Amino acid sequence: MCLYIENPHLTVASTLALWLALYRSCIYSRTYKIAFCYFKTMLGYLAARRAGLDDPLRFRRAESTRRVLSLQLNVDRDMDRIHGNGVNALDIEVIEGKYMLSGGADGVIVIYDLENVSGKPQYTCEAVRTIGRSSKYVHRFSVETVQWYPYDTGMFVSSSFDKTMKVWDTETLKPAEVFEFESNVYTHHLSPIARKHSLIAVGSQNPKIQLCDLASGSKIHVLQGHRAEVLSVRWSPRYEHILASASADSRVKIWDVRRASGSLLTLDQHNGDKSKAASEAVNTAHNGRVNGLCFTSDGLYLLTSGTDDRMRLWNSATGENTLVNYGKVSNQSRKRRQLAVSQGCSPEFAFVPCGSSVAVYAIHTGELVTMLRGHYNQVDCCEFHPDNQELYSAGKDGNILAWVPVLRAPDVEEESNKDAPRHSSVNPAFQDTWSDED
Known part of the structure; x- marks a missing residue:
């Protein structure tokens, strides 16, 4: 098509x-x-x-x-396995849609070339650049978030449990800037549309959100309001000064970074109806840690996920809970989970790590469309490729899997022969003749 x-x-x-x-x-x-x-x-x-x-x-x-709707695991496409442990974060650059970053629990950062240079049906996405353990600039502990600079593939940013955030030169693989913090860094995010600022929002074990300026190389502002570690931050893809944050204090806040008077909104799962909420649950988005946060592609809605095994959809302008029921969404992670949403689709879809699978939901109805199964351990991150409508997922098994649209149906002959007995090409003299009882 x-x-x-x-x-x-x-x-x-x-x-x-x-x-x-x-x-x-x-x-x-x-x-x-x-x-x-x-x-x-x-x-x-x-x-x-x-x-x-x-x-x-x-x-x-x-x-x-x-x-x-036809995404399936591509068994013909492999990814160079570089990470020795789990993979925590993925990001695909939007300039060419050709290169993908991955950050691992071993501190290693890899740049993959997603293009099929060979032209063959079966191929391997090669790791073109690697910041490995032999590099003196490598992160000492787990890399939690990686992100390309939105306007140029010559730079990317990573943050780690070694209490640093590094801005890398892609050509030299050396940090052009290093921001140091007092505690482990869980997350960071650059605005995909900003023209008037070059701020990076950073969430860490400290309840305060740090705003770092790429232009000056300094921390210029602090957002206060959370009571526990900040697990996820996301800039709005619609308004460049609007930021959302999710925390272990069960709260999700919306900020306008131009204002010094605190957050604009604190999302309430009960929409302000205190008669239905316990006193300790007032103005909480979830009844547990909120570790998943993602705007829809138009920026009108905000999707959140928490350790209460619930996912919620919010009106990002009013902070209203839309009360879409997604059912139970398994979530046992204490760190950030990377959700992804589709682009250019109607209806829109959300890709959510769910145990060792990726759950695909219709965002506005809550319908579970399908479960993508292929990982051997917990999935931690998903990244959607809007140019090809492909999905990449990774997790604690260290594998990066590519989910691609089905381009052809099974042949009629293949289907008709599925139930037919298969004739082995092995010489009968060498076939196993042992019975189950033996």
Whole structure:
């Protein structure tokens, strides 16, 4: 279908044949109900697109949604295994969409090239640069967050339990700036849209949020209001001065960094109805540590996750709990969990680490669309690639897995032969003839 968007000369018959194959693949991936709705409306999209009556962006949105709904583990794509322990953080740069950062519990930082240079179906994403244990600049303890500079791949930022945040020169792999703190750093974030400031928000074991200025290389401001360690911070993708923070004190706060009078909002899971809340739960977003925080792509909503095994969706302007029910979302991590949201889809989807799997939810309805299984241990981070509608996940097993859209359905012959007895090509003289009883 992407071929049709890029090549309008592709015949409608060919496009319909491709969509039928994709629809069948969705059936095999157990998302047939939603797939049927999209296949049913596909004829309307094609007719309107061909006649010039419909916005091509609407057609693109439908295809992006179809691709997300058909995500499966790509067994043909491997990632160079560099990390000796778990992987805590991932980030894909938005300039070319080609390079991905990973930060590990061993303190190592790796830059991967996601492009298939070989052109072969089976290939390995190579680690093009590594800040390993042999480097004198490497973090001494676990790297908790990594992030590309939003406007240039020549720089990236990492933060660690060694109480430092380092700004790296990609070319030399040397820190251009090092910020030191009094306690372990859990998280940091640069605004993806800021033009009037170059602030990095930093959350640590200290309840105060530090604002560090890239331009001056100094800490310029402190945000006070939390009562325990700050586990996650995120800048709004809509307003460059709006910041959200999540803490172990069960609270989520919204800040305007231009104001000195404290937070704008403290999110309340009961929407201010104190008659339904215990006194200690007033103005709390969760009944436990809040370690997951992510804005939707348009910045209108905020998604949070806590150790109370709940996930909540908030109106980021009013702070209202939208009361979307996601059910039980397993969360036993005491550190930051990296959530991800889709872009260019309708409806929007959230990718949430859930034990050794990745849960895919429809954000505004709370429906559990599917569970992506492939890891051998707890998943800690997810990163969505908006250009290709691909997902990358990593966790304590040290593996980085790529989840990609299904591009073809299983062949009819393959399906018909699934139940047929398989004839071994091994010489009968060498076959195992032992029975289960023996």
